[in-house]
Amino acid sequence: MDNQKELVFDPNLIRKFDVNGPRYTSYPTADRFVEAFNADALTDWLGQRAGGGLSRPLSLYFHIPFCNTICYYCACNKIITKDHSRSAKYLKYLAKEVAMQAAALNGSREVIQLHLGGGTPTFLSHDEMRELMTIVRQHFTLLPDGEYSIEVDPRKVDYATVAMLAEAGFNRMSIGVQDFNIDVQRAVNRVQSFDETKLVLDAARETGFQSISMDLIYGLPKQNVISFNRTLQQVLELSPDRISLYSYAHLPGLFKPQRRIDAADMPSADTKLQILQLAIRRLTEAGYVYIGMDHFAKPDDELAIAQRQGRLHRNFQGYSTHAECDLLAFGVSAIGKMGPTYSQNVKTLDEYYDALDQDRLPVLRGIEATQDDLLRRSIIQALMCHFELSIPALEQAHMIDFKSYFAAELEDLRAMAKSGLVTVGDEWLTVEPAGRLLVRGIAMVFDKYLRADRERARYSKVI
Structure with missing residues (x-):
């Protein structure tokens, strides 16, 4: 089609x-998960996974919750800190959780997909990132044709960091942009230049990353059709392989950082629609294929090819080319999928550390479909x-x-x-x-x- x-x-x-x-x-959906599905239930399902050649390939997700600064629009589970010693402790507990899940797991250890989300995964130092990937390889086999992706904040990343990520095995990157307009950036406390972003994208291409995605948000304070048109022009100059165009959901009752956004600065519902219409027109005219929801991809990108071939799938990282994976998730609030079940980890560091100190998987809730x-x-x-x-x-x-x-x-x-x-x-x-x-x-x-x-x-x- x-x-x-x-x-x-x-x-x-x-x-x-x-x-x-x-x-x-x-x-x-995650809001339907129940606490009756606990660590014991997940352990049972890990053990029930089919052995030999019958088991599905694996997808791994790691939640790195730390950020140096707060973006006011953000609804993710994150911890704002300048104290980089906190990630060293977190990594030790991640290693324990990985070892515990792997020990309980029956069947193949082959991994076709890995994703680091956050927070800001690049909060980890170079040595910590290498250590994390070493931990992964101790317990799992990363297949040579797999997709290994990481979310990157260009404000905190230089060429050396991108080269280190490539060396560690990453071959996909998602770059947060949201909007290049300085007034919008100030209103959401995320000031990020075009040049900073271009440096990271160019470095990723030079070091062998196969697919680069860029995130934009429409509906942010101070946005208008003219300013967002300029942002789109700059994004098209950078020519990422994929573009995610998210609608900003202003829910200050649920997400405290959003209370710092002045609702009077936000575009009207009609303006927001006009921005969306403009973005769709400009992206499709530039040759991007509308994949669905908020995703666009170049026609030769794997997502567009998978959709044409009927292989496209949807999971917690959005659209994916690998349908029948069992997803193991690690870290605070991370959500995994094993067979017909979903499970979500506890949401705070204290609860996470406490569960693992008791040699118990840090499961908060889940469901068996x-x-x-x-x-x-x-x-x-x-x-x-x-x-x-x-x-x-x-x-x-x-x-x-x-x-x-x-x-x-x-x-x-x-x-x-x-x-x-x-x-x-x-x-x-x-x-x-x-x-x-x-x-x-x-x-x-x-x-x-x-x-x-x-x-x-x-x-x-x-x-």
Whole structure:
């Protein structure tokens, strides 16, 4: 399918169907996890993983929570500190958690995907980063064709650091930008020059990084269409392989740093839509393919190729080319996926250290998906990744009659179908070009938990 040509931006439809909803990096979503799923449950599932050649390849996620300074828009679990000795202690406990999970793990230790998120992963010193990758290699085998990625803050990284990351085995990089306009940067406490950003991107290319992604946010204070157009021009000059264009969700009741943002400085809902429309037009005209949600990629990038070939997947790191991985997660608040289960670690350093001191995995909560959950997850994945669903294939895989099983959901889709967002046929459920920007809202129709809980205030807007 040619996503690039087909994407349709209709402000009236967006206003009509723009609701609060999850981002579906998992299903059931993390807010549905329960504390009854604990460290013992995760240990059991690690042990149940199939042995020999039957087990899935692994994906590893490490959460590095430390940041030198605070960005006011940030909703991540992070610790603001200038004390670099704190990361040395954290690394020791990470090593213990890795050893404990690996000891409990049955089956293959081959890793096809690794990601360091934060916080700011490059808060770690060069020696600490090397030590972390040594720990990984002690317990796992990193496959030569794997994707090994890291999130980078260009304000704290020089050429030598990028070269060290390449040497340590990283081959993908995500660079935080958000906006190049100095007024916007000051309003969110993240002043970062174009030259700083270019240095990191050039260094990554020179040292062999295969895919470089850049993060932008629309809806930030002081933003307007003209200023964001300049930012887009600068981003296109840098020509990253992928671009993530996130909508800023202003939830100061949930995220304390956002209380430092003056709501009066934020763009209106109409201006925010105009910024999004501009960004989509400029990126697609420059040759980027709209992957879905907030992601764009060059046509020759692995994400675009995976989507064309029907191999695209969605997980806690966003879109991915590796579908059936078991995900082991390490560090505070990190979320893993093992078989039909999800588990999330405790959220504070004290709880994390305390659990590991007691030789217990630091699991806070999790869930074991039911057959119904797995069915709905496959539908949401198909819609989010491919904008279409083969009804006969789904019926065969899950032994159901689609129209009777989802009678209530299909009734709810009628209004969307009438507005041209979706088409429901005998064999295919298709998200039409006008519905692609609203695919989260379409996926929500199949979320059983939301159907029972119409209170969605805790979620951000779809757009």
